[in-house]
Amino acid sequence: MSGVLVHYERLIEAGELRPDADQRGAVERLQRLQDKLEAPPPSGGFLGRLFGSSPPPRTRGIYMWGGVGRGKSMLMDLFVRTLEIGEKRRVHFHEFMLEVDRLIREERTKESGDPIAPVAARIANGVRCLAFDEMVVNNTADAAIMSRLFTALICAEGVTVVTTSNRPPADLYKDGLNRSLFLPFIDLIEAELDVLPLDGPTDYRMERIGGLATWHSPLGDAATGEVREAFFRLTDYEPEDADNVPSGELDLGGGRALHVPKSLKGVAVFSFKRLCGENRGAADYLAIAHAFHTVIVVGIPRLSPENRNEAIRFTKLIDALYENHVKLFATAEAEPEDLYTAGDGSFEFARTVSRLKEMQSADYMALGHGSGA
Numbered sequence: 001m002s003g004v005l006v007h008y009e010r011l012i013e014a015g016e017l018r019p020d021a022d023q024r025g026a027v028e029r030l031q032r033l034q035d036k037l038e039a040p041p042p043s044g045g046f047l048g049r050l051f052g053s054s055p056p057p058r059t060r061g062i063y064m065w066g067g068v069g070r071g072k073s074m075l076m077d078l079f080v081r082t083l084e085i086g087e088k089r090r091v092h093f094h095e096f097m098l099e100v101d102r103l104i105r106e107e108r109t110k111e112s113g114d115p116i117a118p119v120a121a122r123i124a125n126g127v128r129c130l131a132f133d134e135m136v137v138n139n140t141a142d143a144a145i146m147s148r149l150f151t152a153l154i155c156a157e158g159v160t161v162v163t164t165s166n167r168p169p170a171d172l173y174k175d176g177l178n179r180s181l182f183l184p185f186i187d188l189i190e191a192e193l194d195v196l197p198l199d200g201p202t203d204y205r206m207e208r209i210g211g212l213a214t215w216h217s218p219l220g221d222a223a224t225g226e227v228r229e230a231f232f233r234l235t236d237y238e239p240e241d242a243d244n245v246p247s248g249e250l251d252l253g254g255g256r257a258l259h260v261p262k263s264l265k266g267v268a269v270f271s272f273k274r275l276c277g278e279n280r281g282a283a284d285y286l287a288i289a290h291a292f293h294t295v296i297v298v299g300i301p302r303l304s305p306e307n308r309n310e311a312i313r314f315t316k317l318i319d320a321l322y323e324n325h326v327k328l329f330a331t332a333e334a335e336p337e338d339l340y341t342a343g344d345g346s347f348e349f350a351r352t353v354s355r356l357k358e359m360q361s362a363d364y365m366a367l368g369h370g371s372g373a
Contacts, residue, residue, distance in 0.1 A: 004075075004082045005031040023071050026064055026196045030079045030162075033062060037129055037160065038084050058154065061161040063189055065168050066198035067368040072164035073133050073265055074236075075198075079162065080131050087128040092266075093135045093163070094291050097142050098251050100149065116145065120152035124159050132163040134266050137173040137182065138290040139253070147184035154192050161193060166293075166369050169195060214360050216331045219299065223331040227296050230329045234294055235264045252287050266293040266369075272300045276313040285320035293369035295321060300332035305343035312345060315352045322355045325367040
């Protein structure tokens, strides 16, 4: 198998990608990393270990950042797929931190010492290259452990980290609670990883969904087909594999989790009943808005005075998505202005209608994920 650079050039020659200077620079750097990771280990063997030869230098990782749709996930997929070593792992960052939380709990049941080192050792077992998609930090618990965890992974275990993010390292966990605990992680990233901006003017994700409306009513097969098409374009998932789209679990804090029926590459699919028919608060909706750049909500009904609670929850959901620039695709029984016309709070619902209309605009769709992005 040829490397990431050759495959990238083939995609351009085939017309599947357009020439992009930022992408090309990132691919060339990814190719150099592949060459290092695939190179045979240095000689020395037993004699080198016997006479105390210093270990080989760590292989620098890569941190690719840029706005939504700049091709970061595509390049990451290409890199991992063409990397010819067995000791590699690609995982969405949010799922990885949930795994870390679980491993920490397991280690704490074994002994009273610091669990970070044994957790890092378990993660690094059989892994030389750890590739993340969508690195984002939204809670204090993760921020507090990331410096120690990744120092152990990179410096003690020798794992090479490759990651993507919508933000430069200095903006991670910006304005977060007790951010001083997180600053050593930023220093570690800048010391151990090459930071590559992918922030050109072309939003390739927007090109993939060009021509697709975001709000579909009335409910029915046609509306369902439109949001399915959006999901497949956004995730590059093959429609014939629709029955095998992965699900996931979203940590809501406090030992609670939300099942995500379909979850892939930062895109999540939920039913209205799951999101607004159950007792949920603003914190749950913020967790969704932080975890996913695109949310597809299906089965939004026309609301009445008997659905007052559902209407209030729907308002909170839209507020969280809007304020974090999350893209919304929906199937609904009616247009936004006809969803909730009578009942407690129906007058205030006009603001939700206004936001739903704005969220369908090209200007909103071009915004990067995250508040203030």
